[in-house]
């Protein structure tokens with residue numbers, strides 16, 4: 205009875221229903237993309253892009269154009285900047301990524317603090333899912349649809365691009381196109397994630413579900429389903445928990461995601477720590493027997 | 495059919511203005527197996543990458559069956575097996591998935607396999623004796639099985655030109671023998687094969703042509719005519735150790 209009450213109580217509020225649905229949708233989208241991010245080793249890139257969209261978001265607010273457009277321009281722009289600096293100087297890539305995204309992010313902070321508008325810094329940094337406007341919901345739905353449809357159409361090509369880009373080139377696929385598609389989707393997903401968990405934590409949405417699923421599966425289609433399931437579960441549970449403990453929604457969502465990851469890390473049937481230590485024990489025992 | 499399948503005309507490739515390949519010229523007819531021989535750093539991989547369009551020559555041109563490399567790739571004419579697959583072996587794909595990737599060029603945008611694609615994948619996997627292991631994640635394969643999987647992918651592409659960069663490096667004898675048998679079969683169906691290898695002894699058994707390379711093409715022609723003491727000494731820079739062991743292998 206208590207449990208039913210626990211789940212039912214928040215649903216009396218319209219804003220909670222919206223929050224749960226939107227965060228679930230964002231969970232699906234970011235989780236689907238997170239599989240590619242994990243497999244391509246793009247966690248740092250995800251972090252960079254999600255921070256670099258900040259000035260774009262602020263400028264879009266001011267110009268009254270969709271946030272996604274501003275974020276998109278700056279997200280892709282940051283990656284072009286990273287590529288340019290890397291090719292023109294002798295500085296290593298991780299250093300370039302670090303300095304570009306903090307530079308963009310700092311510019312965003314300055315813009316927010318100087319431009320008096322309805323932009324609330326804490327909402328951008330930490331998300332504002334409980335107070336999400338209908339316009340933002342519409343935008344999230346559009347972003348989600350674009351991302352999911354693109355991923356569905358290009359799934360095989362993107363997997364091949366992540367797995368073996370040399371082969372992708374050798375059969376005539378345009379890998380520059382695929383690179384920018386993945387990057388554009390990353391920028392869009394960062395905007396969607398920004399609404400729910402905020403810029404600071406959005407990289408968790410774009411990495412953790414994929415990493416969790418990676419430990420639980422050796423097949424891409426399974427990995428995708430597991431990632432999306434864990435993403436939706438975390439979003440919904442996190443929103444519920446934040447309601448009951450009156451805590452940060454974004455924080456709760458990411459904590460749940462992290463707990464799921466830790467559980468997978470320990471208990472995963474094939475790649476978990478328990479199985480691994482049992483396997484290495486059997487190996488050393490059989491060594492001892494010989 | 496006796497047409498030129500791979501046409502390389504005066505190709506020069508540089509890396510940061512350092513010449514890796516100078517004025518290479520080579521014409522391979524359909525149905526030949528050509529061995530590519532040279533020391534480490536001689537430019538073998540560079541030649542393959544130039545043919546594939548992965549490095550852009552500063553001069554010269556390369557045609558495959560009269561087409562540019564982009565056109566040839568889009569028409570599924572060329573299969574390329576790089577020196578070492580730069581792939582993540584923990585990637586969640588199975589042997590079957592990998593070989594199916596060889597068929598993407600034949601499929602629609604969604605890459606939905608048709609029955610001819612499934613048949614090609616099955617045939618290729620059976621030829622390298624990997625069909626039983628089709629559902630294995632690639633991370634659980636031995637070195638030889640990995641090589642056979644990627645070789646099967648090249649077979650599944652059903653191209654007319656096959657480029658193999660040191661396919662026998664670190665491979666067990668059984669796999670090497672199997673691959674050589676398959677290559678000979680392929681050449682009998684008018685496929686053109688260019689293969690780099692350090693195994694000079696085996697080259698004489700299955701390659702009808704050979705190219706000696708050391709930053710430029712030193713000699714090229716029938717295996718028996720090109721594999722002379724003088725040519726080999728030029729190829730291996732007169733390095734005594736290399737040369738005498740090479741000669742021993744040939745004899």
Ligand SMILES: Nc1ncnc2c1ncn2[C@@H]1O[C@H](COP(=O)(O)OP(=O)(O)O)[C@@H](O)[C@H]1O
Nearest residue numbers: 509510514532533534535536537538539540541
């Ligand atoms: N990406 C690269 N950048 C700079 N130099 C390269 C690159 N790839 C190859 N080289 C140089 O070009 C020469 C030929 O290399 P390569 O074609 O790999 O030789 P091989 O395959 O015959 O061992 C070598 O001196 C090598 O150091």
Ligand SMILES: [Mg+2]
Nearest residue numbers: 538539540577
């Ligand atoms: Mg090489």
